[in-house]
Amino acid sequence: MSERVLFFPWGWGGGAAYTGRCLVLASALAEAGDEVAFADCGITAMVREAGFPVLASEPEAPSPPDRHPMPPFLPFADVERVFAVAATYHRAERVRQRIAADTRLIEEFRPTLVVIDMCPTAALAARARGVPVVSLADADFVTPRANGWMPWSTVAPRDLLPHPSSLPVWDAVSRELGLGPVERAEHLLWGEVTLVSSLPGLEPLEGPPHRGALHYVGPMYWNPVRPVDGPPPPRTGLPRVYVTIGSGGTVGRLALQNVLDACADQPWSVYVSSGFAFEGGLKAPDNVVVAGFTGLDTPLEWADVVVSHGGSATVLATLTHGKPSVVMPFMSEQEMNGRQLVADTGAGVLLRTSETTPRGRLAFRDRYSGPSDSTCVPVDDIRRGIADVLADPAFTAGAARWGELLRACRASTDLAALARSAVAVGAEAGR
Numbered sequence: 001m002s003e004r005v006l007f008f009p010w011g012w013g014g015g016a017a018y019t020g021r022c023l024v025l026a027s028a029l030a031e032a033g034d035e036v037a038f039a040d041c042g043i044t045a046m047v048r049e050a051g052f053p054v055l056a057s058e059p060e061a062p063s064p065p066d067r068h069p070m071p072p073f074l075p076f077a078d079v080e081r082v083f084a085v086a087a088t089y090h091r092a093e094r095v096r097q098r099i100a101a102d103t104r105l106i107e108e109f110r111p112t113l114v115v116i117d118m119c120p121t122a123a124l125a126a127r128a129r130g131v132p133v134v135s136l137a138d139a140d141f142v143t144p145r146a147n148g149w150m151p152w153s154t155v156a157p158r159d160l161l162p163h164p165s166s167l168p169v170w171d172a173v174s175r176e177l178g179l180g181p182v183e184r185a186e187h188l189l190w191g192e193v194t195l196v197s198s199l200p201g202l203e204p205l206e207g208p209p210h211r212g213a214l215h216y217v218g219p220m221y222w223n224p225v226r227p228v229d230g231p232p233p234p235r236t237g238l239p240r241v242y243v244t245i246g247s248g249g250t251v252g253r254l255a256l257q258n259v260l261d262a263c264a265d266q267p268w269s270v271y272v273s274s275g276f277a278f279e280g281g282l283k284a285p286d287n288v289v290v291a292g293f294t295g296l297d298t299p300l301e302w303a304d305v306v307v308s309h310g311g312s313a314t315v316l317a318t319l320t321h322g323k324p325s326v327v328m329p330f331m332s333e334q335e336m337n338g339r340q341l342v343a344d345t346g347a348g349v350l351l352r353t354s355e356t357t358p359r360g361r362l363a364f365r366d367r368y369s370g371p372s373d374s375t376c377v378p379v380d381d382i383r384r385g386i387a388d389v390l391a392d393p394a395f396t397a398g399a400a401r402w403g404e405l406l407r408a409c410r411a412s413t414d415l416a417a418l419a420r421s422a423v424a425v426g427a428e429a430g431r
Contacts, residue, residue, distance in 0.1 A: 017220070077160055132423055195215050213425065
């Protein structure tokens, strides 16, 4: 029996990974014969390019801004701070408006299954209409551990980002919908089936699922349907450095220019994915080729080492290809990925770490140059990180070990069947 599946990817704060992960599952479900559509809360250009319809919310519904300034580092200690700060869901009326918008899309499409990726309002709207939910997640989205995105932090999450808490709002709205209390924001992201795009050996989850069934499914990342935006990776006999640190705002430009300066006059061939929101203005040395939104598989197959911001999809894709990483994070979860998926696995180096002070401030330390008050990792540290990883085959060996396990997990996983199983779980729960 085919299903009607409506996807709600997270769009607040940008990030193609959420929409991309949804597209991976959407493609599997469509291939299995299901009818698929997307809400307009993610990166709709990616969805339309992939050939799936996008349902438009009413104009007054809260929605992510197209562009907004970003600070040098975002210290989100857990998902509650993401909801409260990035989407301002500490405001009850804003949450109710977004739930109402999600509910209207559900009523319009009449799905038999709703898929969320970090989208709590859609989860509540679906459950209030008796529609089962599949949640796509990183393990730290649903962890019961305190400071799940910054376990090294020694202060409360609100000490770092002092917006009002969103938890009382979630609890009140959930009760209004007849869904009972909400004790933790992470509980909103558990589905009747929750799919974690990793391995338990890489990202273990303490304790049993809050609800439903939990499955580790290996890497889920999306490659664009269109050809690579811009020139392809160059043919070369030199060591190959692939750079992808996100796209857009001022900090990204400065950080990317630092990477290019670090690569100047080095005996490397460098290929850069600058993303599809990048505004240009780079000074690229002769050994650097700059492209746009390239996807991951093509440049990862080419690369010897990958310089990234530590996004989950990028790091897992890099491991899947057996390539080592040099990570320079711009937010807490990226640093978490650099610590857990790169440094701890011996699959590369993390160029910057943070620590919290008793007064709720952040202090940064760069890998080679030590304590830093700079907004970006300095040029010399980037150059040394790349050189060290290229020079030591142990980093590639570490990545290759996990790559084999990730590829095996992905090959043995039937994403469509796991997602569809939520329908039976939801029916059983409703009896």
